[in-house]
Amino acid sequence: MAPTPSWSGGAGKARFRIDGLDKVTGRKIYARDFRPRDLEGWPDDEEVVLVARTPLADRVFQGLDLSRLPTELTPARVITAANLAADRVGVAKTDYPDGDYLLPAGKVPDYLGQAVGLLYFNDYHTMDAARRAIRSDMTSGLIFGDVVPPDPTRFYEPETSIIHVVTPQGKDVFSQIGGGPVRPQQGKTKRNIEALGWVDKISAQLEDPQAQGWTALSQTYETQMVDPMFMEPESGVAWLDRAQGTLNLLIGTQSPSYDATAALQIFSGTLSTLGIRRVNLIAAYPGGGFGGRDTSILCLFLAIAAVYSEKPVRIVYDRFQQFQAGIKRHSSRCEVTMAVGDRGKIQALRSYIYLNGGGRRNVSGYVAQVSGINGTGAYSIPLVDIWSRATKTRSITSGSVRGFGAVQSQFAIETMVDELAAETGRDPIELRRINILSPGEIIGTGAPVAPPGLDQMCEQAAAHRLWQDRGRRQMEAAGSGEAYGVGFALAIKNYGTGADAALDEVAIEPDGSITVTTNVIDMGTGTATTLAISTAKHLGANATRINTGFLAPFEELRLEEGFRMQPDNPRWTPLIFESTKAASTSSKWVHGVEQACAVLLATGLLPAARMLWGAEGLTVKDVRWEDGKLASHGRNPIPLSVLAKAAHEQGFVVSAMIHAFYSGRWVEADYTVGSDTFRWQIDALAVRRGGQQDRELIDRKNPRLYTVESIWEGNGQSFGASACLAAVRVNRRTGEVGLDEAVHFIGPGTVLQQDLLEGQLDGSFAMGVGQALLEVTPADGGGAGDGRWNLNRYHVALSSDVGLGKVEKVILPPEAPDAPARGIAEVAMIAIAPAIGNAVAHATGIRFRKLPILPEHVRAAWRG
């Protein structure tokens, strides 16, 4: 990425995005923009590859027959499953394989849109014309046999059980954190038997609520399959450089590290014959992501396509293909029973969550897990039995889309709470406040990680004119053509995954310019900008350059990955890298950059300052940055560029490469650089000194590691909170629901860059409106998997849908001076849809338990 000299708004702030100038002038930055001739060292000529897919998944596939294509559109070459089998092209362990990259003849497709062949063309235009011709007849070129019914019992491991029991005296007697995860369906261990005992007791009480003095409701809630609908259809170029044994890939991905690893793995069985020694992945700026580019299969098709060509290859999806092949948000069904006592305290929750995981395992099991972990929503509930499962179906692949399971489970909870409020005659916000989680209170997993801000959001919403006037305005609308209603919803969501890794290098040049290199990418959320301003805390200036999506340089850390603890191995870490996801920028990757900068300050710039000042004993506590100069009491401040030049000349540290790992806290250790020992919150370090080319690997000592059992089970996660107060108007004739006004609450903690935060709020609000009112494609037949879906049928929110200028943002101030900078890009979306649903219920008197709420649903409900 070219530096944009004027983006910086002073130390720690941005005047505009670091990637802004490239984007606003239309420079080549997206994968779709690149041709082989644009890439240094690549041959100019190319083949363009069409991935042919099946629009049906209910019958046996018998093969390809492209004889009906006009002669001029006939592909130069076709690669099928038979080729892959003959060449022993394998599957990538990292890719969670349980199927075929290309569907073999004689098999029923695993999922709608499964690829059946790679069609090679000499140019883009011919490929595009062939693509249109094939699409014009949905099954053109495909031969099918008998229909085979699906197996409804299949699902993906792991299933998740969140069982939590707190006695009336407040004693926590059973929780995931209290004794580890339980999987009651998987055998009669002592733990599972105990868990099942609690499940039975909770169930017995919920089945006879009157005996407990409770009011209980049971309802089923459903959410739809949603396309992330990032604007740039997936594309990429690849070239197998046979002379060097390098497979070169350029794609727009959220997971460059996974993709490069997986691309190498699929040829592991044929490495010797193909001569592939390494994968070089160039991560372009993705034109949107939202999770949909996290371990997308496109990269692997590119890799396979490249090895069957002597030239570079290009794959360029159009929107129809993107709808057919792209990762989706799981559709869901949540069966919820919830009971409240006579004082409004929620006593028990049973929630069975089914997510449609499609036919190719992606991260569905983890989405189900997060759905369960977030399944109690913003409430303190003494008896909890949540079971979540990702079912294996023949639907399109679903995966890591914004909200990651919490969108689904909290739509159910927030709707149910409103229903219980109506059932028990309480104000919905009042009922919420009775049960609200206090900051640091235990959530459903038993972990004391409840976020701050929930009660303030309720308090402010309850006092807001929208809520205060809701009854009056509803009455006023009674005689009009539009019904009026106001709804409220809360949300919590983890940011970070519970096992988070940061890989960063910060280097300073002799002129004082700073470069940050990281393995994560910026899908539009502002990661690049945020990391670039994060150098200011310890180095007094923003970075001038950021390299995103790099993995290879970090091989110098020689990390060894594994979840089994190796306390004596200084190279061991539980997780080397992660995808760009889970709203992790502000909380996790900023930490990595800041730690690398702390190393640079302590071992590079400060020694230079000591030398220039002649002050031997000076420590980092004795210095501060003032206007780009390092200052210390009684001494002349020294500009960063002077310090950097001296550090280079004296052989002090000028580059720090770190790995950091988080699971509830950061791993920390001692590092000896030169003769000084420091303690940093990182688990691996390599430094480069001025005048040197090679990095020096510094072994950690006295590490404070963590218990492996915590990972993925919720106590390593951090949580944020949001809420939405929404007012809607429902057209009594057409059933159309329109957003009238809204208030969007967020508790971000410390704000790193206000503009980026507000942009995430605006965007997540619009996506929430789409989830509530607009977006749907059937998960099975007739949906996007048939290859004939586009934006004429799939409605993403436009400016007229999102209440432009009528959505008030309430950003709670940091709860403490040292409040963390929370990741909010996911949690900000979650409360929108249930708030709108609750508003529609208020307006119409009818409860809609299935999203989206379309006009025809409203009309049908009104007709009775």
Next chain:
Amino acid sequence: METINLDFALNGKRVSREGIPGNMMLVDFLREELGLTGTKFCCGIAVCRVCTVSVARVEGAHEEAVRSCTTPVGDINGHYVTTVEGLEGNGVLHPLQQAFLENFSFQCGYCCPGFLMASYALLDSLKRQPIPAEKVDEAIEDAVGQHVCRCTGYVRYHKAIRQVIEETPGLVT
């Protein structure tokens, strides 16, 4: 396949090509034949308007926002086309570009060229026929209300466009 000889102005420079299929879409011609990839492709069916360019029938005529994904190159023969690559002049950003930057209007940025070019055509229209201040929001909605952006919720795009209209003399009565 019927071919044509193409001759039009692109970002102030003449472009002539012989033997181009007349039904080739403008977005494909720009991206595939000229390597001008600033104009983006998204839906390909004229819904999302990511691919918007500005077209004047003759030099100095009204600028019109045109969806290049469904405009055959034959239809722009002899016309004056402006794309995002043509907005910057002598290294100076167009006021719209500057405002989009400073308002953090875009995120992934993929829809940005479409918003820019539709707004560019809007400014041209307002130069010719200024509107009352109270009609500005409506005019912006007319110009970019059908443009799809998945990241931003549109708030900062509209704010930036309004800012440029208000700060450019002669656009508002």
